[in-house]
Structure formats: C-alpha cells, structure tokens
Amino acid sequence: MKAVITAVGGFVPTSILNNKTISETVETTEEWIEKRTGIKERRIAVGKSTSDLACGAIENLMSNFEVEPSEIEALILATATPDHILAPTASKICELSGLTNAFGFDMNGACSGFLYALEMGATMIESGRYKKIIIAGADKMSSIVDYEDRNTCILFGDGAGAVLLERTETEYGLMKSILRTDGSGTASLVVPAGGSKFPASMQSIIHKKHFIKQDGSFVFKRAVEAMSSVSRDVLISNGLDSDEIDWVVPHQANLRIIKAVSENLNIDNEKVKVNIERYGNTTSATIPLCLWDYAADFEEGQNLLITTFGAGFSWGATCLKWGVMRERKSQKTTKTANKRRVLVPQLS
Ligand code: COA
Numbered sequence: 096m097k098a099v100i101t102a103v104g105g106f107v108p109t110s111i112l113n114n115k116t117i118s119e120t121v122e123t124t125e126e127w128i129e130k131r132t133g134i135k136e137r138r139i140a141v142g143k144s145t146s147d148l149a150c151g152a153i154e155n156l157m158s159n160f161e162v163e164p165s166e167i168e169a170l171i172l173a174t175a176t177p178d179h180i181l182a183p184t185a186s187k188i189c190e191l192s193g194l195t196n197a198f199g200f201d202m203n204g205a206c207s208g209f210l211y212a213l214e215m216g217a218t219m220i221e222s223g224r225y226k227k228i229i230i231a232g233a234d235k236m237s238s239i240v241d242y243e244d245r246n247t248c249i250l251f252g253d254g255a256g257a258v259l260l261e262r263t264e265t266e267y268g269l270m271k272s273i274l275r276t277d278g279s280g281t282a283s284l285v286v287p288a289g290g291s292k293f294p295a296s297m298q299s300i301i302h303k304k305h306f307i308k309q310d311g312s313f314v315f316k317r318a319v320e321a322m323s324s325v326s327r328d329v330l331i332s333n334g335l336d337s338d339e340i341d342w343v344v345p346h347q348a349n350l351r352i353i354k355a356v357s358e359n360l361n362i363d364n365e366k367v368k369v370n371i372e373r374y375g376n377t378t379s380a381t382i383p384l385c386l387w388d389y390a391a392d393f394e395e396g397q398n399l400l401i402t403t404f405g406a407g408f409s410w411g412a413t414c415l416k417w418g419v420m421r422e423r424k425s426q427k428t429t430k431t432a433n434k435r436r437v438l439v440p441q442l443s
Pocket residue numbers: 122123124127128131132206245246249284309310311312313314315318348349376404405406
C-alpha cells in the first residue's frame with residue numbers, strides 16, 4: 096500500500112513586489128537581485144493571513160478536481176507563519192474549507208515543512224488507518240520580513256500550495272524519503288523573538304527581533320551541500336540513477352542553489368522545475384506551488400525527485416512516481432496566479 100498525489104492546487108496573492116520597488120527602498124539594484132537570486136518578483140498577501148492563502152490553494156484544488164471536502168480525513172498544514180501562535184491555523188482552514196470530517200494540525204519544518212508533512216501523510220496512509228489527506232504548505236513571509244533589510248527582503252514572498260494524498264495499490268506514488276535536522280544551524284536562520292525563548296516585548300519590537308535574520312552565505316553553502324548529498328542518498332535508497340529522474344522539484348530559495356545542486360547531481364537544467372523568478376522563496380509553499388505550476392508536464396509513471404533545505408537546519412529529499420490524477424471538473428483551470436497587481440509596500 097502506498098500514498099499517491101491525485102490532485103494539486105495553488106494560490107498566490109495578486110499583489111506583486113518587484114525588484115524595481117525593492118531597489119527604491121533598500122540599497123540594491125534590480126540587476127543584483129536577479130543575478131544573485133534569480134528572483135524578479137514575489138507576491139505579497141495584503142490583508143490576508145496564512146489561512147486565507149491555504150484556503151485559496153485548497154479551493155483551487157477542489158474547483159479543478161472532482162474532490163469533495165467531506166471526503167478528507169486529515170489536513171496537515173506546513174507553515175512557519177501561522178495565523179496565531181495558538182490556536183492551530185489548520186483548524187481555521189478546516190472550518191473555512193468545509194473539511195467537516197477532517198482533523199487538522201500545523202507543522203513547522205520551515206522550508207522543509209512541506210516535505211516533512213508529505214512524509215507524515217504518506218506514512219499515515221501506508222499504516223492503513225487513513226485514505227485521503229490534504230497536505231498544504233502556506234506562508235505569509237511578508238509578515239516576518241523586514242523591508243529595510245536587504246539581506247532578506249529580496250528573497251521572500253507569500254503563497255500556498257496543496258496536494259491530495261490517497262491510498263493506492265498501484266506502482267505509483269511516494270517512494271522512500273530521507274529527512275534530516277541539525278539544530279546547530281538555528282542561529283543562522285531565525286526569527287529571534289516572539290516565541291517562548293524571547294516573548295514579544297517593546298524591546299523585541301524596537302530591536303526588530305520579530306523579523307527573520309539570516310547568515311545568507313553560510314546558509315547558501317549548507318543548502319547546496321545538504322540538498323546534493325541527501326538527493327544522492329535518496330536515489331540510492333530507491334534504487335534509481337540520476338538519469339532515471341524525469342523531473343526535479345527543488346525548494347526555491349535561490350536559483351544559484353538550484354543550479355549548483357542539479358550540477359552536482361548531473362541532472363540537466365531542463366529537467367529542473369523553477370518558478371522562483373515569479374514567486375521568490377515562499378518557504379513551506381515552494382514545492383507544492385511548483386507541483387501545481389508544472390503538473391501538466393508530469394506524465395503517469397514519470398519519476399520525480401523533490402529536495403529541500405531550510406531553517407533549523409532542516410532538509411531532505413524524496414522520490415515519487417507520478418500517478419493517475421483525479422478527474423478534472425473542467426478543462427478550464429482556475430489559476431489565480433495569472434492575476435497581477437503591482438504593489439508599493441508601506442514601510443514603517
Ligand atoms: N544588494 C546588493 N548587494 C548585496 C545585497 C543586496 N541585496 N546583499 C548582499 N550584498 C553584498 C554584500 O554586502 C557583499 O558585498 P562585499 O563583497 O562588498 O562585502 C556582496 O554583496 C556579497 O555578499 P554575500 O552575502 O556573499 O552575497 P551572496 O552572493 O551570498 O548573496 C544571498 C546573498 C542572501 C542572496 C545568498 O547568500 C542566499 O541566497 N543565501 C541563501 C539564503 C536562503 O536560502 N535562505 C533561506 C533558506 S531556505
């Protein structure tokens with residue numbers, strides 16, 4: 096018994112923050128950002144929270160595929176930017192998306208959250224106790240980004256993606272995964288305050304400790320090493336050579352990281368799915384957004400390699416054989432990503 100993805104959905108807000116606007120607010124240039132990161136623009140959720148983004152992705156999944164909300168038994172929401180520290184954002188999503196027969200919970204694995212959640216969902220299905228689980232990845236990174244810090248504000252964006260995982264006895268579906276963590280990386284990529292270690296205070300606000308901080312070049316090197324080696328290991332554990340991989344769906348943090356990893360794995364760039372130029376790094380949402388963006392390219396029986404790296408440090412990789420999707424409701428897909436509105440951020 097295996098778990099297979101049978102439907103995908105995605106949602107990005109309409110407001111766009113492009114490199115030009117960023118270059119007018121911090122000391123950088125449009126060219127520098129694009130050359131060093133591959134990012135041209137990112138989406139910003141104005142007046143929306145993470146639950147709204149996730150509900151948008153689930154609504155998109157349900158409006159494109161023959162899936163009833165009442166069929167769903169569980170929702171795992173990967174997010175690093177929950178609506179509240181307490182209560183779970185997944186509860187709100189179950190309510191708003193009409194998942195009346197599902198229980199839901201949040202999982203914070205930072206940029207690896209979606210892959211961790213996918214593995215958790217797959218093992219729940221393989222245990223025989225569950226048949227239909229939605230795995231969503233959603234982040235409103237703009238809520239923790241300091242738009243006066245050129246180290247981070249160039250990278251992140253808001254968005255959400257969701258997949259339906261179902262039981263199958265076919266050859267399709269998720270294969271073995273390898274997931275890793277290394278807590279010694281915590282200080283290199285962190286929102287220092289607002290949690291139990293340093294609760295929110297006047298001081299934390301004054302010193303901007305509620306915003307994301309990172310040692311960019313150190314994270315960059317660790318990401319390349321970790322994603323390359325864990326991908327090699329997962330290929331071996333699944334008995335696959337890199338030339339048997341049809342598509343790579345990597346976490347979208349920096350185009351140079353993605354290119355270095357594919358070079359290390361000896362996989363052609365044409366096989367590597369990239370949408371970072373449009374969305375930036377949406378943390379838990381990058382991988383499901385990429386699956387959603389490129390689902391039309393994936394054919395039944397093709398092998399996908401998914402790999403990620405993020406705060407923690409957290410990282411991992413999995414392989415899957417693309418399966419038969421649920422019947423589509425109509426040929427006309429709802430792609431909210433096509434709507435665009437250029438945003439001028441309000442800096443305080
Ligand atoms: N605009 C212009 N110059 C910038 C800049 C910016 N936004 N950010 C840094 N620089 C400058 C630095 O000051 C430095 O100048 P110097 O050589 O005069 O000292 C130079 O560019 C190189 O800095 P460095 O930090 O080595 O740049 P980089 O090539 O590593 O790019 C990041 C910076 C943040 C884009 C890159 O390190 C990165 O993407 N890291 C990974 C981040 C990540 O993935 N985070 C999430 C993990 S999931």
